[in-house]
Amino acid sequence: MNLLTRQTDYAVRALGYMMRRPENNATAAELTAALKIPRPFLRKLLQELTKHHVLRSRKGAGGGFELARDPEKIRFSELIEIFQGPLRLNHCTFRKKPCPNKKVCAMRRRIGCIEEMVINQLRATKLTDLVQKGE
Amino acid sequence: MNLLTRQTDYAVRALGYMMRRPENNATAAELTAALKIPRPFLRKLLQELTKHHVLRSRKGAGGGFELARDPEKIRFSELIEIFQGPLRLNHCTFRKKPCPNKKVCAMRRRIGCIEEMVINQLRATKLTDLVQKGE
DNA sequence: ACAAATGATACTAATTTAGTATCATTACGT
DNA sequence: ACGTAATGATACTAAATTAGTATCATTTGT
Ligand code: FES
Ligand code: FES
Numbered sequence A, B: 001m002n003l004l005t006r007q008t009d010y011a012v013r014a015l016g017y018m019m020r021r022p023e024n025n026a027t028a029a030e031l032t033a034a035l036k037i038p039r040p041f042l043r044k045l046l047q048e049l050t051k052h053h054v055l056r057s058r059k060g061a062g063g064g065f066e067l068a069r070d071p072e073k074i075r076f077s078e079l080i081e082i083f084q085g086p087l088r089l090n091h092c093t094f095r096k097k098p099c100p101n102k103k104v105c106a107m108r109r110r111i112g113c114i115e116e117m118v119i120n121q122l123r124a125t126k127l128t129d130l131v132q133k134g135e
Numbered sequence C: 001a002c003a004a005a006t007g008a009t010a011c012t013a014a015t016t017t018a019g020t021a022t023c024a025t026t027a028c029g030t
Numbered sequence D: 001a002c003g004t005a006a007t008g009a010t011a012c013t014a015a016a017t018t019a020g021t022a023t024c025a026t027t028t029g030t
Helices: A006-020 A028-035 A039-051 A076-084 A106-124 B006-020 B028-035 B039-051 B076-084 B106-124
Strands: A055-058 A064-067 B055-058 B064-067
Touching: A006 A028, A006 A039, A006 A064, A006 A076, A028 A039, A028 A064, A039 A055, A039 A064, A039 A076, A076 A106, A106 B106, B006 B028, B006 B039, B006 B064, B006 B076, B028 B039, B028 B064, B039 B055, B039 B064, B039 B076, B076 B106
Parallel strands: none
Antiparallel strands: A055 A064, B055 B064
């Protein structure tokens, strides 16, 4: 049971690296070298972040990626959603689609409550909370 | 992202069913019919619960499974651990095994804190909290 | 002996996650 | 204009995890 997939974890590292640079930017090549993440995988993930407007990119020579916003405004929850879909701990596995029982299901209520706590925490956590400032 | 796997979910249903019976017991055949879970899968999972002393079993004609303890004493956390391994949301994916960085890693600290909340909730939740009494 | 139950174990299938490969497009510098 | 350095898009393969099946052995009540 793991809260993060590798992609999300890598994304945090990459964003953290950029956050510590004066211009909040980097190229895929730089990040590959610095973080030792397989390059094509990293690139895919950076593109995904760009699509979701967490990064901005510039093509061509001298191009690269930069944070699209203040790191204080990048939520952990947002990153997880990008790579892992909506924040739900709570799917009902029974009888496929919408479970008729869902409203009265005691288990769902319990998990729903835990879910809510987790989501609140994740929303409250910003990129700046995930990375050491120093070094 | 899902807190439970199907096995855990099924296990809760099966245990819940037994909990509502006067003798806290049932056979695999009964449970299959009542819960519509694939039988061999269910059987495997019941055996697992027996191994971990959540259930007791009796072989042979007239045999079956029964709760090994008071449902108040069966924790949600325990069930999850049986089917999904130790409760950790927190593996470090970097550089394989024990991460030298782990102690200072801001992200791990954050997740660790969330993890702790979740685990506390799961430990506090008993089988009786997961199942409707009535019906 | 037979039937009804679980125990043990090994296998297959489906799904999700991780990672690779390729080619198209854009922009800078000469 | 051209070459090079970058990202965009897309399709594919591989590995890991989860779900599910199949089979045979063992025990127990009648
Ligand atoms: S049985 Fe579907 S939500 Fe609990
Ligand atoms: S880098 Fe290993 S724990 Fe954060």
